[in-house]
Amino acid sequence: MKKNYYTLHILADNKEKPFIRTFSTTTTRIVISLLAIIIVSTIIIICYSLPKALKYNRVSAENEQLIQDRLMVTKILSDYNQIRQMDRYIRSVLGPDLSLSSLDSLDFDSLFIPTGINNQLASKSIKISYLENIPIYPPVDGYITQGFIDDHIITEDNHYGVDVAASEGEPVKAAASGVVVFSNWTYHLGYMIIIYHANGYFTIYGHNQRNIVEEHQYVNRGEVIGYLGNTGISNGPHLHFEIWREGNPIDPQSMIYSYRRSDVSIKNSRR
Structure with a gap:
């Protein structure tokens, strides 16, 4: 069975040799999954921490x-x-008197x-x-x-x-x-x-x-x-x-x- 690959091409303006990297489908999926996990985790942390930070400022005031x-x-x-x-x-x-x-x-x-x-x-x-x-x-x-x-x-x-x-x-x-x-x-x-x-x-x-x-x-x-x-x-x-x-x-x-x-x-x- 033929494997699928993804090729990344980055071309420079000065017409130098382009940057080329080839990734397998599995590697690509892993990278995308990691990026998705990082983005979701960041959103969760922000949603959890922001109210506490605002509450801290209010309590401090x-x-x-x-x-x-x-x-x-x-x-x-x-x-x-x-x-x-x-x-x-x-x-x-003034005295006792x-x-x-x-x-x-x-x-x-x-x-x-x-x-x-x-x-x-x-x-x-x-x-x-x-x-x-x-x-x-x-x-x-x-x-x-x-x-x-x-x-x-x-x-x-x-x-x-x-x-x-x-x-x-x-x-x-x-x-x-x-x-x-x-x-x-x-x-x-x-x-x-x-x-x-x-x-x-x-x-x-x-x-x-x-x-x-x-x-x-x-x-x-x-x-x-x-x-x-x-x-x-x-x-x-x-x-x-x-x-x-x-x-x-x-x-x-x-x-x-x-x-x-x-x-x-x-x-x-x-x-």
């Missing part, structure tokens, strides 16, 4: 934004700690109150107990779906507060009396509120549907400051609640007793 938001919150905490340190320094320079109340004992911090409001409040006698300034009041009733995690390393696994699941639109209340130092939108936590309390405490309320308080506004413990929502990076309606003191995060479940009993998070189920 979200992580960068998260870091920026966390740095902003940390800066706010640092700024107010510096204010408290400056307050102590001024008092030490200075007739000003300690910053931690003020009913409200005049540093955060606009002049117009300050004059109005000056004529009122507002007395707040020590406990009013400690965040022990649950901002919303619900179930803890994710607990507090702090490995002392800046990683995505850290969770410096608790997630409290409840119905969307549920009123969010101040955990303690204090002054609103931030009430605006952030990429990660959506509509967020930060309240400064005396004794070095800060509380953070994230993913709100909307905020109803303004910066520099004084709020009482239990006062409605916003409504529970699903804004920012969130998988469902819940409140992200954090407690900080002197720049360090505190587990809200250690401060609020009712949250210990309503913990349905995975971490709690393993105990």
Whole structure:
């Protein structure tokens, strides 16, 4: 039986001797099959890798934004700690006879109150107990779906507060009396509120549907400051609640007793 062959001719423009190669049918089929396998494999790899590459870029961008938001919150905490340190320094320079109340004992911090409001409040006698300034009041009733995690390393696994699941639109209340130092939108936590309390405490309320308080506004413990929502990076309606003191995060479940009993998070189920 006569074998079939394929001959490849490559002719040069300068009329030199042409390049000629002869291949058998079997060899030709093998080469074509290998080329087809390479092309198909390349297409499969591209289809598999491209979504992952796009997802990586998106996650990287979200992580960068998260870091920026966390740095902003940390800066706010640092700024107010510096204010408290400056307050102590001024008092030490002016002497013990200075007739000003300690910053931690003020009913409200005049540093955060606009002049117009300050004059109005000056004529009122507002007395707040020590406990009013400690965040022990649950901002919303619900179930803890994710607990507090702090490995002392800046990683995505850290969770410096608790997630409290409840119905969307549920009123969010101040955990303690204090002054609103931030009430605006952030990429990660959506509509967020930060309240400064005396004794070095800060509380953070994230993913709100909307905020109803303004910066520099004084709020009482239990006062409605916003409504529970699903804004920012969130998988469902819940409140992200954090407690900080002197720049360090505190587990809200250690401060609020009712949250210990309503913990349905995975971490709690393993105990």
